[in-house]
Amino acid sequence: MIKRWTVEENDLIKLLRHQGLTYKQMVPYFPDRNLRTIAVQANKLLPPSKELKPWTPEEEELLVELRAKNVPYKQIAEQLGRTYIGTKAKGSQLITSDKARVETRPRKSFEQRKEEALSDLTPEERVCIETGQEFFRF
Numbered sequence: 101m102i103k104r105w106t107v108e109e110n111d112l113i114k115l116l117r118h119q120g121l122t123y124k125q126m127v128p129y130f131p132d133r134n135l136r137t138i139a140v141q142a143n144k145l146l147p148p149s150k151e152l153k154p155w156t157p158e159e160e161e162l163l164v165e166l167r168a169k170n171v172p173y174k175q176i177a178e179q180l181g182r183t184y185i186g187t188k189a190k191g192s193q194l195i196t197s198d199k200a201r202v203e204t205r206p207r208k209s210f211e212q213r214k215e216e217a218l219s220d221l222t223p224e225e226r227v228c229i230e231t232g233q234e235f236f237r238f
Contacts (some may be wrong), residue, residue: 103132105141112223113142162195 108128116126123139124143158198159180177187208216218226228234 109133110141110145113138117142117146134140134171161188163187163191164194167195 112129113126116129123135126138126142127135133141139162159182162180163176166179167173173188173191174184176191177184178185182190186231218229221229
């Protein structure tokens with residue numbers, strides 16, 4: 101059975117959001133509600149702010165540095181106090197911009213990859229693969 105939100109509960113959600121509590125921190129205030137329902141109700145009452153704080157050059161530099169070390173976006177977002185999606189978007193923007201060129205290996209063609217894979221085979225195995233025949237090693 102779905103329990104409707106009371107006016108008092110809605111007022112409490114608004115108050116807690118204005119105090120800066122996260123949804124997870126709000127859970128103890130609503131013993132009959134779970135994290136998901138609290139988050140949904142809070143977003144209905146007070147949608148997340150569309151106002152974004154600008155990225156500082158230090159944050160951008162740290163983001164590029166951490167991504168170069170293969171640190172996941174989720175960890176970077178937590179460290180910077182930003183959202184995962186915002187961090188990933190900014191990272192993609194920076195990595196493809198002239199600001200921060202990340203060196204990448206040139207992509208090998210299909211033929212180059214095929215030759216590398218076939219180079220480890222014996223001549224007999226190579227002929228079998230190229231002609232589509234089966235090869236059995238005894």
